Amino acid sequence: MSKINSKGLDTAKHPCFNKEAAKTYGRVHLPVAPACNVQCNFCNRDYDCVNESRPGVTSSILSPGQASWFFDEISKEIPISVAGIAGPGDPFANSEQTINTMRLIRREHPDAILCVSTNGLNVLPSINDLAEIGVSHVTITVNAIKAEIGALIYDWIKVGKRIFRGIEGATLLLENQLAAIASLKDHGITVKVNSIVIPGINDHHIVDIAKEMTKRGVDIFNCIPMIPVEGATFGSLEEPDHDMMFDIKNRAGKYLPQMKHCQRCRADAVGKLTDKDSSKWAGLMQHASKMSIFPNENRPYIAVASREGYLINQHLGEASSLAVYEQVDGKVLLKERRITTKPGGGQSRWESLADGFTDCKAIILNGIGERPKRVLESKGIKVYQIEGLLDDAVNKAFNGQSLSPMACRSKECGVACSGSGGGCS
Ligand SMILES: C[S@@+](CC[C@H](N)C(=O)[O-])C[C@H]1O[C@@H](n2cnc3c(N)ncnc32)[C@H](O)[C@@H]1O
Numbered sequence: 001m002s003k004i005n006s007k008g009l010d011t012a013k014h015p016c017f018n019k020e021a022a023k024t025y026g027r028v029h030l031p032v033a034p035a036c037n038v039q040c041n042f043c044n045r046d047y048d049c050v051n052e053s054r055p056g057v058t059s060s061i062l063s064p065g066q067a068s069w070f071f072d073e074i075s076k077e078i079p080i081s082v083a084g085i086a087g088p089g090d091p092f093a094n095s096e097q098t099i100n101t102m103r104l105i106r107r108e109h110p111d112a113i114l115c116v117s118t119n120g121l122n123v124l125p126s127i128n129d130l131a132e133i134g135v136s137h138v139t140i141t142v143n144a145i146k147a148e149i150g151a152l153i154y155d156w157i158k159v160g161k162r163i164f165r166g167i168e169g170a171t172l173l174l175e176n177q178l179a180a181i182a183s184l185k186d187h188g189i190t191v192k193v194n195s196i197v198i199p200g201i202n203d204h205h206i207v208d209i210a211k212e213m214t215k216r217g218v219d220i221f222n223c224i225p226m227i228p229v230e231g232a233t234f235g236s237l238e239e240p241d242h243d244m245m246f247d248i249k250n251r252a253g254k255y256l257p258q259m260k261h262c263q264r265c266r267a268d269a270v271g272k273l274t275d276k277d278s279s280k281w282a283g284l285m286q287h288a289s290k291m292s293i294f295p296n297e298n299r300p301y302i303a304v305a306s307r308e309g310y311l312i313n314q315h316l317g318e319a320s321s322l323a324v325y326e327q328v329d330g331k332v333l334l335k336e337r338r339i340t341t342k343p344g345g346g347q348s349r350w351e352s353l354a355d356g357f358t359d360c361k362a363i364i365l366n367g368i369g370e371r372p373k374r375v376l377e378s379k380g381i382k383v384y385q386i387e388g389l390l391d392d393a394v395n396k397a398f399n400g401q402s403l404s405p406m407a408c409r410s411k412e413c414g415v416a417c418s419g420s421g422g423g424c425s
């Protein structure tokens with residue numbers, strides 16, 4: 001049965017919110033959010049093994065443009081109703097990437113259900129954007145409604161540059177979560193609350209969370225048994241057993257509808273919920289991650305900083321021009337030498353330099369400061385800081401091969417190139 005929302009979307013097709021839909025439709029998790037603003041004691045995001053199936057794990061990180069391209073490709077192959085962002089960190093510790101991804105997907109897929117999963121700390125400033133784009137489902141993970149219990153679960157909470165711990169951190173997180181739930185409901189967005197069941201820490205508290213969440217208008221509750229993960233503080237705790245979960249879900253079910261078919265998915269999960277094998281799509285995702293940051297745009301060229309055209313040996317700041325290459329019938333050819341911008345002017349120097357190279361998918365160079373790198377990447381130009389033979393590098397970049405083996409041994413600005421060491425910032 002369909003369930004059309006105010007934006008004309010059939011929300012009954014969401015496989016997590018409707019078990020029936022899970023038989024027909026799948027979801028794609030787009031791993032565009034690597035950073036996190038909270039450290040939960042049960043979570044470890046250090047692994048990227050394709051065979052490991054648990055939250056926080058991904059084999060690639062995508063830019064919004066790459067994610068949009070990947071979603072287009074997957075949608076051609078299998079029935080997908082949902083584009084979701086569930087990490088591997090937090091969508092709103094990476095708000096720009098999250099909002100940009102959602103916008104790009106919405107532009108090409110007016111019928112897609114858009115969904116995000118967050119710890120809720122920093123979602124509030126983005127709720128107007130989410131509503132405007134038509135993000136219809138938001139999941140907030142609430143593991144405690146008492147700061148004393150939250151203090152046991154969260155190692156730290158980061159707001160701006162400040163770190164909060166203990167009761168103070170847990171209180172701050174809870175306040176933001178409750179404010180976010182109220183605002184999401186005001187905006188007509190469906191809210192699911194995830195609670196991770198951690199034996200001996202909050203298992204006795206989950207029903208209280210459900211009781212409180214129903215008062216706050218939450219639509220559905222998802223108690224998830226904690227997976228003990230090596231390297232996490234709670235790594236040596238026992239996973240809750242079937243009886244504990246059955247009992248908690250039964251009692252919490254008196255207050256809120258329960259999601260009972262959660263698969264504790266990876267941050268790059270693709271397909272039906274029951275399809276655990278995301279390795280099938282890992283190759284395509286890796287391919288996407290090596291493409292230009294905006295793969296749907298026409299960027300035929302690659303620019304290179306080299307003094308004599310043989311080695312990658314120049315720093316962006318010292319290059320008065322860059323060699324621009326193109327690929328014609330599989331052959332890499334020098335198209336032109338293009339003038340860069342003169343020193344001075346700070347940020348505006350890098351903005352105008354980047355504007356002069358927006359037809360390039362990448363710039364290959366030997367040294368670059370953080371600031372110009374950020375500016376180039378924000379304009380969709382991938383930056384490779386490497387050393388070695390120019391021909392080799394440009395051919396690899398055009399053919400989508402990895403340049404990691406050529407990465408500069410020294411990340412220190414000015415050491416591997418002939419720049420002054422003053423950085424290009
Ligand atoms: C990886 S997080 C990403 C989204 C966001 N940072 C959050 O915490 O909601 C997605 C979901 O996985 C859950 N999760 C993370 N580690 C887990 C673990 N070891 N066992 C069970 N669930 C876990 C999180 O609590 C969250 O509900």
Ligand code: SF4
Nearest residue numbers: 036038040043089119
């Ligand atoms: S569960 Fe979410 S909020 Fe907690 S550390 Fe992992 S990614 Fe961050």
Ligand code: SF4
Nearest residue numbers: 016262263264265273
């Ligand atoms: S983790 Fe649970 S709620 Fe999230 S996509 Fe997987 S099944 Fe759905």
